[in-house]
């Protein structure tokens with residue numbers, strides 16, 4: 617299995633009382649698949665998983681899995697520990713787990729490799745390594761990513777290095793066969809796709825699902841003129857959606873569009889301000905030609 621195409625890491629909508637709005641979540645999941653997403657991610661960073669109780673996490677994953685089963689769409693689930701991975705045995709439809717590089721400790725590349733060897737051995741589904749050094753504090757070279765790719769049970773990387781640097785070029789020049797590179801930095805996704813990424817996991821795609829799906833398709837079919845132009849229009853939208861901590865602006869825009877009952881996020885996040893929301897709405901309107 618090589619994961620390709622657009623995956624939307626779903627936000628967790630909350631209702632007026634602050635509870636998880638599971639009906640709105642299912643509707644949103646259908647809407648993303650209708651809009652052109654190849655698959656969905658449950659419990660990614662964008663879902664505010666650390667602010668959900670274990671029961672809420674189970675409910676969210678089950679609701680998204682149900683939609684993916686109904687639609688025959690692949691589901692990736694955020695899970696960073698052995699128990700969380702083992703629980704995926706009870707979640708039919710999950711094709712992979714998104715496992716972040718251990719944050720904060722900075723164990724070094726050898727530690728990261730040993731960690732993923734242990735996780736992959738315990739996981740009932742293949743693992744996508746979530747490489748996001750500006751959040752984890754742990755850099756990884758292209759060589760380390762290639763060694764991770766060689767581990768049994770590691771299917772790909774969500775690549776969010778914070779830009780296109782020498783290690784990015786080093787990896788993309790020689791991607792191991794069967795190892796999926798999925799862009800995870802919304803603003804840099806077009807250049808990463810130009811270098812050969814297989815797909816992307818993008819919170820921005822909540823707001824412009826069809827356009828991001830088209831961007832991936834255009835790079836994959838070699839239509840560089842269309843892809844470059846679309847990438848240039850989508851990057852400012854992503855920048856606006858990330859003007860405040862993700863997913864606050866995404867949620868505010870979805871709420872303004874009537875897609876979710878509230879723009880609420882849970883602490884330590886704060887609801888997006890009007891200026892950021894209006895700026896993102898203006899860019900999204902201009903993209904849609906409104």
Ligand SMILES: O=C(O)C1=N[C@H](C(=O)O)C[C@H](O)C1
Nearest residue numbers: 625660661662817818819862
């Ligand atoms: O939840 C995710 O998966 C994503 N998280 C990133 C983040 O919050 O930094 C952004 C990316 O679009 C998807």
